[in-house]
Amino acid sequence: MNQIIPEDYVTLTHKLDSFHLESINLILNEKSSYDVIIDIGCGDGSVTKMLSTQVPHKQLVAIDVDQGLLKYANTYNNSPTIEYVQQDMTVGWPELCPRLREMDGRVDLVFTSFMLHYCSRDKRQVMAIFRQLLKSDGLFYGNILINQDLNRKLLGKGKERDPKQQWYPSLDKQTDNWLKSLTDNGFMIEKSKLIELNVGMNRKQIIDFMPVVVDCYRCYFPDSQQFDAEVGDHLWDTVFDAFFSPPDAEPNPSAWTKFLADNTITELHYYFHCLRFNCLSSLWAYFRFLIGCMYDNVIEIFHYAIVQNSRYKQKSAQVPSPIINGFGESLKTRPSEFVFPLISSTEIKVGASSDLFRTLAKAVLIMLMVAPESMTARVGTTLTRTAISVSENRPSRSLRRMMNSFVTLIFRFATVYVCQTVIHACEHFPNGCAGCF
Template identity: 45%
Template sequence: MNHIIPEDYANSTYNTDAIHLESIQLIINEKSSYDLIVDLGFGDGRVTRKLSENLLHKHVVAIDVVPEMLAHAVANSSDDTSIEYVLQDMSVPWLELSPRIRQLESKVDLLFSNVVLNYMSNKRQIMEIIGRLLSSDGLFFANIVIFKDLTENKQLLDSMFDERQQQLLCQSIDRQFNDWKQSIIDNKFHIKQFKLMSDNEIMTRKQIIDFMPVLVECYAIYYKDRHHFDTEVKGDRFRDLLFNTYFSCLTVGESVTETNNNNNNNNNQSVMMSWKQFLADNTIHEMQLSWHFVRVMAYNQ
């Protein structure tokens, strides 16, 4: 996320508001009061403020790795003095975390993370850290994006990607799902809900343009060499592949419900378009984004 502009991130993720609001309601249904809350990966700070507004609490610690995100969130945090913003890379081992984060060990009543843990390449390590932070019977609630396997669409790959790049791409949806579940089980959480969910969102042209850098960054974790990813992978062909994998055009007059019901069929019949063609075609005002995520609700034992 270090390459994402906070304003662009905020503009491109408003369509997930319904998901995090639903999540907050599910948390309230479990318990309405949590003394210490951690929001892991606060982004632009919008969800952190919603947590603070809707849940009874004493303190919220909001953690993110991007300095620009922290500055943006603080600037827009109004007068809520219960929120503490902390800059921390949570992908490092426990002993490399800052003293402030390690001070929270066994004290966190609710650890919430919304579409952020998917940036963590070491699933078992982050789940071990979450387990150490949570109090006994503390609640872990997360929505974790499950990325699409870019090797599945052979038609796109044949024309856009060579074999060497294919081998470095994302795991299958089933593999990601099972790896997350196993990492939670291995760290002795009691799982109350672990469900693969899909969502189809209508995005405006501006939202798509703002979201594309975020989507590109999502796949960086699958490349061991960041320099190779930046210089050799995330070029025009990679953006074309992502664009055609995640987005489809709406038929004129088609409702969102009809689009959702016919999503697979629409994707199969959609005409491939390059990212540059989309940028140049100002007649395309909206497209559908299709994605998957895992909803996790688990208690620390």
């Protein structure tokens, strides 16, 4: 991977200070303090230092693969709570350094900014590592560079869409792939937004930075030979045209060549997109999910739990859609992703069994809705008698009847709620809990 010298890296990072301060404010909106923070891809340490001064914490571990940048960070951006560690994050969990592996399940916040695009080939593996590092109530916050769609420039030259289009994915395709890698690894996305940014760069910075930008596209090619052939053809011109020309400018097939030849061009703007997101690890996300569902739908569920069974005896084949299909139309507009409920262990291959859980939950609901009133009443009576048997005071007959009715109601309510949660979570997280536990 091509690298940029620390001094130029520092200059570019400082141009995004306001953007990173906004990110830190979003983190503080979620929680006022974090005991253990990991900054993935810390670079020169500028953003790490901002985290250390703005976010209350006890320990901050900053990770980067570049030894030169880490040396600079240790010199200019150090503090008593910051620990800089060299680590390549594209390796698997067993290959991580002992310092990171000993933080398994102890991290309150994983933060990363403009690093993950280097891990495009290893999305799922990297996300699984972050998931393993986080506590059950941990937060994952990220800013991911989204590469420009080079097909837009190629098509502008009058070219038809050819096999190269799969090498240059669109902005939407890249965004969807990143968000899917999060949900597939058990994260619940609370917020995500694609942001358009630009920063000014002088001529020397552009020349030093271009190899890094071009190398970001290597991951989209089937092999290095294909990438090298494309670099020799037109890739530098197309990449330069996509990033350093205004988005609405006409394509320039020789943009990079003309820039090198024209020494009067001393500064240009670098145009790029960033996917900003924050998400919760699955256990905490599950409880947030339950609370949200209770708030939004408790009245509706309560209604279906207490209605007369005769309605369902007449329409046993038409069980109300809010019962079978989830929590009703309101949830379709909720921005969050939903996670699979905690009904499995690490030994169960939940991805293959989510259909089974959903089918069983639907069957229980149908049985509950068409069952005779006496059947659920017996359950309520049994539970009431059990409670009375351990009590010293025997209530009156009228009080026992009231208790029977109340316990029966609670039983129906709880059954419907649990089954709906299972059905809805299975439908929104069909891959189950794979990688979450």
